[in-house]
Amino acid sequence: MTTNNMNAVSTRHRRDALAQRDWAANDPTGFQKLKPEQQTALVDWIRAVLVPAKKVFRRNSYGMKHDFDHEPDGFYVYNGAFKGAMLAAGFHPVDESDLNWRFRVKPACELARWEQRQRRVYGRGWLVRNRWREKGYEVLEGTQWLRAQEHSRACQREHRPRVVVLRAKYLAQVVLDTEPSGHRLTREAVAAVLAVFAEFDPKGRHSYVINEQLAVIRRVPVWRAEEVASALLKIAQGCAAAASNGTSASAIDSEKRGASTV
Numbered sequence: 001m002t003t004n005n006m007n008a009v010s011t012r013h014r015r016d017a018l019a020q021r022d023w024a025a026n027d028p029t030g031f032q033k034l035k036p037e038q039q040t041a042l043v044d045w046i047r048a049v050l051v052p053a054k055k056v057f058r059r060n061s062y063g064m065k066h067d068f069d070h071e072p073d074g075f076y077v078y079n080g081a082f083k084g085a086m087l088a089a090g091f092h093p094v095d096e097s098d099l100n101w102r103f104r105v106k107p108a109c110e111l112a113r114w115e116q117r118q119r120r121v122y123g124r125g126w127l128v129r130n131r132w133r134e135k136g137y138e139v140l141e142g143t144q145w146l147r148a149q150e151h152s153r154a155c156q157r158e159h160r161p162r163v164v165v166l167r168a169k170y171l172a173q174v175v176l177d178t179e180p181s182g183h184r185l186t187r188e189a190v191a192a193v194l195a196v197f198a199e200f201d202p203k204g205r206h207s208y209v210i211n212e213q214l215a216v217i218r219r220v221p222v223w224r225a226e227e228v229a230s231a232l233l234k235i236a237q238g239c240a241a242a243a244s245n246g247t248s249a250s251a252i253d254s255e256k257r258g259a260s261t262v
Helices: 003-026 028-033 036-049 061-070 079-088 113-119 131-135 145-158 187-200 222-260
Strands: 050-052 105-107 138-141 162-167 171-177 207-210 214-221
Touching: 003 079, 028 036, 028 079, 036 050, 036 061, 036 079, 061 079, 131 138, 138 145, 138 222, 145 162, 162 222, 171 222, 187 207, 187 214, 187 222, 214 222
Parallel strands: 138 162
Antiparallel strands: 050 105, 162 171, 171 214, 207 214
16 A cells, blocks of 8 residues: 555544544434533533523523533533533424424523623523522613512512512612511511611611511612611521421421320
8 A cells, every 4th residue: 555545544534533533523322421510510400590481492402511511610512412401401493403402492681781780691591590599689681671570470489589680770768578488477587678778877767677578778889788688588488487387386286285284
């Protein structure tokens, strides 16, 4: 075999090897090769950041897998593994013959301008997990009414207090509503809420508590608004836990009284 023929064969082998690796990297069955905890993390993220839509999403599987990699708890996966994860999450491609799959989905959480600046991602379509959900409250701008509605619906479904920070450029309004959780604030909790408010509104001109359910404070410095939201959430959760324990104790006492009369 001449030198030219040997070089041609070697080149063909390298091309075949590259094609094989490329096929493996884009094969959806690559999802099954991930560790079980990685599979769970990836599918959970997809379900958290995407919702079904009528239109085809502008970002394809290759772009979305990089969004996942950029998350604080994300990690690198091949395009094929991500495609398999999308199938596992219940999303099917528009055309399976495409190298990079596209789907009829949209972001579950659109970033506001200030969030884009904070995360250093710009433009529409970025996929990120709603980090406010883990904190138990939502931080919004006044124009994000769709996210505000979704947050309210989620609180109703999950029977948890609704805590929202409505921020402007320099000041914010913080709202606590215990109605979705099905309980009222105790006297001690109301006093604790007013104590939090007093630091920012000592004369009580920009804050109030109504019916032991709705607490609002305006004109909080935006850089301290989350601190207030976290404090209000903690107070509300303490009330809910106390109410739950009280209900359980009452039920036990009723059972004991019923048993003693038999």
